[in-house]
Amino acid sequence: MYGRRWRPAAERVRWVVDPLVGVGPLRFGMTRDEVREAIGEPGPVGAVDEMRAPWWQFHDDTGATVLYDLDFRLVGIAVDAVSGPRVWIGEVELVGLVPSQVGADVRRLAERTGVAVRTNPVGDPDVPAWGLSMGAAPSWEPGPYGHPRRGDAQLSEPLLVAPELADDPYAAEPVRHWRDLADRPANPGAWPVAAELDRPRWNWTPGRSIGLLRYGMSPEQVARGLGGAEPTLRRGRPNLTQRSYRMWPHQTEPRPPAPWRLEEEHFADLGVTAEYRHRAPGQPVLGAVTIAARTGPQLHFAGIPLVGRPITEVEADLTGHADERDLGLVYDGPDEFGPQDAHLYVLPARAGDRTISGVRLFAPDWEHRR
Known part of the structure; x- marks a missing residue:
């Protein structure tokens, strides 16, 4: 806020x-x-x-x-x-x-x-x-x-x-x-939300993996872990500049002397976004995964479903879980929150006139950013 x-x-x-x-x-x-x-x-x-x-x-x-x-x-x-x-x-x-x-x-x-x-x-x-x-x-x-x-x-x-x-x-x-919307697909005026029964359930291990994805994977390995899916949007920036590049799959990468740094791949059909960091020039590795509130797979934490629910219900459930164990929720600004040491944040997302929950999971040494 x-x-x-x-x-x-x-x-x-x-x-x-x-x-x-x-x-x-x-x-x-x-x-x-x-x-x-x-x-x-x-x-x-x-x-x-x-x-x-x-x-x-x-x-x-x-x-x-x-x-x-x-x-x-x-x-x-x-x-x-x-x-x-x-x-x-x-x-x-x-x-x-x-x-x-x-x-x-x-x-x-x-x-x-x-x-x-x-x-x-x-x-x-x-x-x-x-x-x-x-x-x-x-x-x-x-x-x-x-x-x-x-x-x-x-x-x-x-x-x-x-x-x-x-x-x-x-x-x-x-x-x-x-408010730059260049990397978001235009909304036609509808906010369809996948039913709970239609969402695949992904298992995950805090700080290590989400479904078949593991932190440290290359983009090629991420695509294989997602069943060979093709990204609908790739986002990055050239090295050594501050100007952001946004790329669609049919476009070619910039020519040297501005090597391109891949930052995100969005898989709209799956409701998943993979975010990358660079351990060496030209070597992006998976550092975070965002699960879309309206269309992404379901994740659970201590039996609590995290995706596609009213945001206040998720916050209340996680707060109750934390209070029972004398822990706390971690807040990153007013909008994002998550269980202590779980390496995830619950994110608010619009679904028409409602606010529902998405999730962003990240490696332990990932510098959280949005």
Whole structure:
């Protein structure tokens, strides 16, 4: 949740969208100083690099992320689902509600006013005429002692952009700099979840193996362990640079002097992603495996199923197991958690209006990163 704090609806200010012009007190084209004057100082979270514009910052007191272009002019505003203002376009409220209901309301309003609606890469409505692209985020609510507590719902949150970004917001550099979706397949607006009976059950040994996969395997060995499956996406980067490469199987690797470092292989049909590290140049070996919440195989820990369940149920089961043994759960940020010394994290994932559990398992000496 970085610096976010849950706010009840009664404590949130009301902002009204002026399509392609701004929202609330913010207007596209504002300078950084003008944004600060309108909504206060930003928090510590963001990409702030004077040498690498564009950049973004989260204003935790307001609950909004602001995005800037190469001239550090405001071109995007993302309102946080759990802490941001209540935002309205016409009679439709956009923030902190059930995503499917908000999406239906947006589509009805667009139809009534004669503007086109598309589906954006995250599976929600996108209205270029308004500079509006909807999304969702996991819910949080106040818990004991004032600390936030996760929920099982997803909540709606809008991205509003300037006219020059409206045609394809997630392809625009300021938005990509904030939330890069280049390595994710576009969601058509559906979130099918495999039934428990349709998921294969994989055995695993913490810190050593998952199914037929063993840490330290080469990509060729991983493919054999997955029954000869072909990756649907390969992701990596050239050595000695900071620029990320994303590669599809039919593409060729870059030519020297930029040897390519394979980092991930995604097997969409299996719901599995293999992540690699390099012990020597050109020698990737398996270091972590992510099991997709909606489609991946089932894993158990101490009899507790970990994949495809409401996220709060998994957390409660693991917390009970840990308390019985006077252990604890390990948290990597607010979103990921796992049993102590099990070398796994449970990950939240969207399934329409719900949040369900995926799993990331890793070698003991793997530097956890996402």
